[in-house]
Amino acid sequence: MDLAVRRLGLAEPGDCASLRSVPIEAPISIEVCGIGYAVMMATPSDLRDYAFGFALSEGLVSWPHQIGDIGIHEAEGGWIIRLWLPPEQAEYALERARKRVSESSCGLCGIENIEQVLRPLPVLTTGITTSRAAVARALASLPDHQPLGRATGAVHAAAFCTPDGEIIRAREDVGRHNALDKLIGALATDGIDPATGFILLSARCSYELVEKTVRAGCPMLVTISAPTSLAVERAIEAELTLVTLARADSALIVCDDRGRIR
Template structure:
């Protein structure tokens, strides 16, 4: 396959010269490299955060970030997004309702995002966790649906297949069909893009689940709960803080979802065949 003919999203990757060794032979070639640039977010003219991101689906990213961070309580509080391009990066200028802007000023965070970061630049411990409403029961799901969703997510990662450098997040139906997929160099960014796409669309977020290609960190759990999705399936492990938040909010948290295998950290009763106390399951604090 000629990589130059792969249908990539504009701006998501670029061909760069590389030198390597295969079978003890040195080679020179060109290879696809995922684009990573600074993306700044401004709210009503006030700079708030700078993230390193892949410059695709930026309106989804801006909306999803604002919703998952609790700056916006709903899409109706966003009046518009303007994209400003400069040699050093892209600025997303969001015009938001006065109530949202007041909310932002109350819990202002100065952040410098990195692709592997968790809570970069948070000003105080009080800003780490925020109160989220508990999730409704949601649909009964099956282990096979979760496995299907993860498989479909992998098959739909166009940028990852070409560059090997990005994460992805997908919203899947209760049957495991991946209907929305977003990719980015940062796992948080990919999930924010997905949250924004869900908010803009007509899909009922609470009727399905989210699958991600990363570990289930605290922020990934918090963003999933904020989106009203009852189950998060991750290809890698959970953390203690993520597990505690998932337990408190009613999120079913699944990790190590690989093939037909998985590990359930919280609320296993939402999955068919896994009653809440099966096998001596211990409820997390």
């Protein structure tokens, strides 16, 4: 949406009226088998991808075909995503829904104690070989896949890259977790194996993003910002190659396991 603003001169003299694009942030209600599961604050675009990615990241399903149906409906003040699961998946989802209070898909929803937060991650078993030139190529082309980011300067992007650095899918959202969920959903519905490339994020590298990447089965995560301590610990545990502070001139390899960079 466009917003009328007044530009205030600080280093440069002079004020002026202007129009500024701002991203839409809206409540997205997620229902599972007719029961309210969560309400997320997100950008209401690519919601079908988001529904698939959210279900996969939350562990509600293991494969997209396990989702029976998805309904997406605009409602007063926001949107509703309705997921329908077969009985074996629905029972687990409904049990979590009874406990779940959430504002963002952060990986902590419905968890009752510290031990569950630190539950073991699966160890990645497949890897890729890429190059520093490929990482640089992906970084250089990321702005071309951020139309909303260019217009507003207020959203995150998640991109999936081939080993030679070509971005083949990208999604944007006001929430970094949501952007990654949308990307995971897009890969799943398009039949693209996350194990065949690496994920690039325009966000701080928090542990939730590491966990979502590992659970998706992707062997390498590249972020433009620094990692947290728990993100590093979880990446090492899962043998995820983690590359942070990625810039045009350099990057920091935090751990180097399943993704080999030549």
